[in-house]
Amino acid sequence: MAISLTILMDGLIYAAWLFVVALGMTLIFGVMRILNVAHGSFYAFGAYTMATLLNLITGAGLPFAYGFLAIPLAALAVGGGLGTMMETGVLRWLHGRDEVAAALATFALFLILEDMVPLIWGLDAIPTYQIYGVLGTTDIGGMIFNNYELSFILLAIVVGAITWWGLRHTRQGKIVLAVIHDPEAAQAFGINVRRVFPTVFAIGGVLGALAGAYSAPMITVYPGIGVEAVILAFAVVVIGGLGSVPGAMIGALAVGLARAVAVHLLPQVELFVIYSVMTLVLLFRPSGLFAKPVARRI
Amino acid sequence: MAEPVAAPILAVEGLQKRFGGLTALGGIDLAVGKGEVIGIIGANGAGKTTFVNIVTGYLKPSDGRITVNGIDVTGLPPRVMTRRGICRSFQMSQLFASLTCLENLVLAHAAAENGGWKLLADPWTADRLARAEEGLARFGIADYRDARTATLPQGVRKLLDVVLAVAARPHLLLLDEPTSGIASDQRFQIMDVIMGQMAECGVTVLFVEHDMDLVERYARRVLAFLDGRIAADGSVAEVFGHDEVRRAIVGDHRATRRPMGPGQ
Amino acid sequence: MPMPRSTGWLIVIVFGGVALGGLGLPAWMISVGLSAMSQGIVVLGLVVLMRAGLISFGQGLYFGLGGYAVGVLSLEFGITDAFLRVIAAALAAAAVGLLLGCLLRRYRGIFFAMLSLAFSMIFYGLLVKNQNLGSTDGFRVLASTFAGRPPTGGANQLWLFLFACLLSAVCALAVHRYFRSTLGWLATAIRDNETRVEYLGCSVNAAVHLKLVLCSALAGIGGALSAMTVGHIDPAITYWTTSGELVFVAILGGAGSVFAPFLGALVFQVVHTLALAMLPHAWHVILGGVLLASILFMPDGLWSAIARRRERSHG
Numbered sequence: 001m002a003i004s005l006t007i008l009m010d011g012l013i014y015a016a017w018l019f020v021v022a023l024g025m026t027l028i029f030g031v032m033r034i035l036n037v038a039h040g041s042f043y044a045f046g047a048y049t050m051a052t053l054l055n056l057i058t059g060a061g062l063p064f065a066y067g068f069l070a071i072p073l074a075a076l077a078v079g080g081g082l083g084t085m086m087e088t089g090v091l092r093w094l095h096g097r098d099e100v101a102a103a104l105a106t107f108a109l110f111l112i113l114e115d116m117v118p119l120i121w122g123l124d125a126i127p128t129y130q131i132y133g134v135l136g137t138t139d140i141g142g143m144i145f146n147n148y149e150l151s152f153i154l155l156a157i158v159v160g161a162i163t164w165w166g167l168r169h170t171r172q173g174k175i176v177l178a179v180i181h182d183p184e185a186a187q188a189f190g191i192n193v194r195r196v197f198p199t200v201f202a203i204g205g206v207l208g209a210l211a212g213a214y215s216a217p218m219i220t221v222y223p224g225i226g227v228e229a230v231i232l233a234f235a236v237v238v239i240g241g242l243g244s245v246p247g248a249m250i251g252a253l254a255v256g257l258a259r260a261v262a263v264h265l266l267p268q269v270e271l272f273v274i275y276s277v278m279t280l281v282l283l284f285r286p287s288g289l290f291a292k293p294v295a296r297r298i
Numbered sequence: 299m300a301e302p303v304a305a306p307i308l309a310v311e312g313l314q315k316r317f318g319g320l321t322a323l324g325g326i327d328l329a330v331g332k333g334e335v336i337g338i339i340g341a342n343g344a345g346k347t348t349f350v351n352i353v354t355g356y357l358k359p360s361d362g363r364i365t366v367n368g369i370d371v372t373g374l375p376p377r378v379m380t381r382r383g384i385c386r387s388f389q390m391s392q393l394f395a396s397l398t399c400l401e402n403l404v405l406a407h408a409a410a411e412n413g414g415w416k417l418l419a420d421p422w423t424a425d426r427l428a429r430a431e432e433g434l435a436r437f438g439i440a441d442y443r444d445a446r447t448a449t450l451p452q453g454v455r456k457l458l459d460v461v462l463a464v465a466a467r468p469h470l471l472l473l474d475e476p477t478s479g480i481a482s483d484q485r486f487q488i489m490d491v492i493m494g495q496m497a498e499c500g501v502t503v504l505f506v507e508h509d510m511d512l513v514e515r516y517a518r519r520v521l522a523f524l525d526g527r528i529a530a531d532g533s534v535a536e537v538f539g540h541d542e543v544r545r546a547i548v549g550d551h552r553a554t555r556r557p558m559g560p561g562q
Numbered sequence: 563m564p565m566p567r568s569t570g571w572l573i574v575i576v577f578g579g580v581a582l583g584g585l586g587l588p589a590w591m592i593s594v595g596l597s598a599m600s601q602g603i604v605v606l607g608l609v610v611l612m613r614a615g616l617i618s619f620g621q622g623l624y625f626g627l628g629g630y631a632v633g634v635l636s637l638e639f640g641i642t643d644a645f646l647r648v649i650a651a652a653l654a655a656a657a658v659g660l661l662l663g664c665l666l667r668r669y670r671g672i673f674f675a676m677l678s679l680a681f682s683m684i685f686y687g688l689l690v691k692n693q694n695l696g697s698t699d700g701f702r703v704l705a706s707t708f709a710g711r712p713p714t715g716g717a718n719q720l721w722l723f724l725f726a727c728l729l730s731a732v733c734a735l736a737v738h739r740y741f742r743s744t745l746g747w748l749a750t751a752i753r754d755n756e757t758r759v760e761y762l763g764c765s766v767n768a769a770v771h772l773k774l775v776l777c778s779a780l781a782g783i784g785g786a787l788s789a790m791t792v793g794h795i796d797p798a799i800t801y802w803t804t805s806g807e808l809v810f811v812a813i814l815g816g817a818g819s820v821f822a823p824f825l826g827a828l829v830f831q832v833v834h835t836l837a838l839a840m841l842p843h844a845w846h847v848i849l850g851g852v853l854l855a856s857i858l859f860m861p862d863g864l865w866s867a868i869a870r871r872r873e874r875s876h877g
Contacts (some may be wrong), residue, residue: 015685035672035676081574090854090858091751093858094857094858097861098671099671099672100617100618100671100672100675101857101861103675104617104809104813104857105857105858106851106855107619107806107809108810108851108853108857109854110850111806111849111850111852111853112846112847112850112851112854113847114846114851115841115843115844115845115846115847116844116847118843118844118845119841119843119847123843143806227802231679231683231802234676234679234680234694235680236675238673238680242672242673259629268691269691270686270687271684271686271687272682272684272687273683275680275683275684276684278680279677279680281667282665282669282673282677283665286668286669286673287673354761356757375760376760376761377761377762377763377765378759380760380761380762380763380822381763386761388757392755392757392758393754393755393758394750394754394755395754395755395756396749396750396753396759397750397751397754405744405747405748405751406758406762408744408747409744409748409751409759409762409763409764410762410763416744417743417744417745417748418740418743418744418745419743419744420742420743420744421743421744421747457844462758462762465762466761466762466763486726489804551836
């Protein structure tokens with residue numbers, strides 16, 4: 001009983017983490033048709049910026065609570081700054097090239113940014129534990145859970161709800177949905193598809209950086225965290241269907257729970273399980289759970 | 299109505315296609331005899347292209363049976379249908395954009411003849427080159443031999459699309475709007491070339507066409523599609539005179555005119 | 563139009579020349595040449611896919627399989643013969659390619675690329691967890707013997723170099739032959755228009771599957787050569803960064819000729835050496851920069867940019 005509760009809670013926390021990381025990636029793909037491998041860099045830069053801010057705050061003797069302010073600050077700065085730079089500097093020039101060329105370009109950006117991390121922050125891990133314990137713990141069915149980790153589930157719900165609301169109820173959101181659904185039709189209705197690209201890319205970047213910044217106190221911030229994030233986010237996005245927001249949620253839950261089961265019962269197959277889930281889904285739904293297969297008109 | 303066909307090259311029974319809740323084809327029965335030239339008419343969305351897509355294996359039917367020379371081929375993919383002699387052209391020409399016309403055709407010949415280890419042989423045999431040159435010449439597009447297909451005028455694209463289909467040696471050829479996108483004064487010219495060649499090779503032809511003048515001129519038999527079923531099947535005069543067809547597809551002015559055959 | 567037949571002779575002359583030159587080259591150049599050739603052979607396989615419009619982000623899987631096949635062969639059976647090693651590596655990689663191809667052949671574009679990556683990451687995960695194969699440390703690979711000749715210390719690297727030249731020439735000839743076959747031409751056809759290929763009576767998926775097997779076998783051969791050169795294998799050779807470097811070399815060289823992968827690999831090795839000297843901990847910054855520049859400014863690759871001629875031009 002205790003083990004299944006642990007698995008469930010761990011799975012939910014992990015799914016929440018995956019959802020926030022994958023959401024930005026799927027949004028960018030849905031609108032821009034770019035599989036952004038550099039999404040891992042948003043995550044890594046978000047975590048590192050958060051770590052730096054946190055150490056500045058605690059170093060200045062301010063109360064730990066200010067540390068929470070660092071999270072949105074880091075997310076906005078990294079997502080907005082880095083996202084805008086990448087979009088205007090590189091991706092803008094690749095319109096009209098195929099999806100693979102665009103993915104390769106983001107892969108090149110990822111290579112550059114991944115090695116910028118040790119150039120900027122050095123090779124050693126940065127301590128970020130300061131605010132991990134300040135929220136206390138909760139006793140669920142006799143098991144003790146850290147509240148900061150539990151709050152990640154809340155974050156995922158809030159981020160998901162805001163995204164859902166933003167897409168359905170704002171003018172910009174409706175445009176984005178129309179573009180995801182059918183870019184050609186959207187263009188035919190007079191929507192300038194390319195005008196939404198920089199905004200969407202920046203929002204995707206903010207989401208990726210937010211995931212990194214919020215995770216920072218829970219993980220060890222060291223070079224290489226971006227790779228892990230992007231590889232897992234990719235599995236989530238593919239399971240749900242590239243470009244589908246509800247798909248990202250279901251994919252995150254599937255991967256999160258499958259991994260939690262593996263970690264607790266058969267730790268040596270952790271990575272294997274995640275990709276097996278992905279392979280299984282693709283066997284039966286070649287475009288993922290929520291994406292419609294595109295039939296060519298002939 | 300059409301007379302019963304003795305030994306049909308293509309027979310379709312109770313063919314249905316549904317896309318989710320939408321019924322694109324609601325029960326098609328048809329027998330095509332060897333050597334027939336059949337025109338298919340109907341408004342947009344009547345199910346003409348869906349019918350062609352299903353008969354050539356691009357889509358699977360929801361229900362019904364397709365036989366070719368008496369053999370059941372229901373649900374088989376395009377490559378198998380092609381090997382059984384059912385070929386097609388496309389509303390939007392399907393060419394190899396980065397190759398020249400000649401390369402398109404040589405490759406088409408090589409691909410259509412392939413079998414196992416022959417795939418490892420050089421496709422550029424003297425025989426295939428000669429046949430490709432001849433194919434281009436017979437359809438009157440030899441001048442475009444070395445032009446990349448991405449740069450071709452629309453009429454040449456449509457013709458090359460048919461030439462590629464013919465490279466697979468069809469017994470039955472389905473043409474999906476062979477003159478769409480062509481200026482009206484050139485349509486007869488293009489259809490003359492295609493139909494002349496098909497008659498010479500003894501290929502059975504079904505063609506989907508919106509231009510009623512072309513249907514009158516070339517079809518021996520006409521199928522009128524209306525909302526996913528065949529509303530009328532018979533000679534040009536019979537079908538064009540059919541009440542429902544006149545109202546929905548052909549228009550009143552034409553039924554009062556005498557059908558114009560090639561001999562008149 | 564058909565490609566010139568003379569290319570076959572050119573392959574023999576070029577690699578024969580490189581082999582002869584090897585006799586007078588300093589040791590460090592021999593070693594750069596060996597790395598470039600083992601990488602070039604793998605990229606030759608990627609070019610086979612690229613011509614059909616497919617890019618694999620997971621070639622490290624087959625590259626690693628080749629390396630581990632060599633290692634296991636000497637670890638378990640004491641076999642160190644270079645020819646047997648390469649054949650075993652090619653077979654092992656081709657067999658896995660055949661198996662995974664059953665799933666991969668249905669995918670195109672970004673799905674194909676990332677699904678390949680997923681498979682290579684599964685393999686990496688399995689290797690890291692496997693204590694018998696040395697986990698993350700890997701294990702040492704015994705020096706190669708050539709047709710019964712025992713290894714002779716310093717001269718062994720030269721023997722290996724000559725062997726690599728022979729292997730590269732054989733692979734280049736085989737791929738050149740393949741490019742000129744109907745199957746090779748079908749790659750362009752598939753990239754341009756799959757629907758038409760199906761309507762000519764050919765199975766696109768079967769053709770893609772065959773290409774996958776060919777490309778995995780080549781990656782296995784390259785991996786074997788690399789393991790024999792380095793004398794050590796560990797899971798890092800199957801990691802996504804290895805796959806990324808291979809795609810990088812493929813893009814850099816382009817798909818214009820069988821020489822392009824080798825040219826790309828040579829340039830890569832030079833950039834690698836220089837970048838490593840300039841930024842020891844961050845040389846991917848330079849690598850990524852070069853990759854970005856070649857995607858933006860040389861979409862057809864180095865070979866096409868230099869040769870300025872298309873292999874399909876009429877003459």
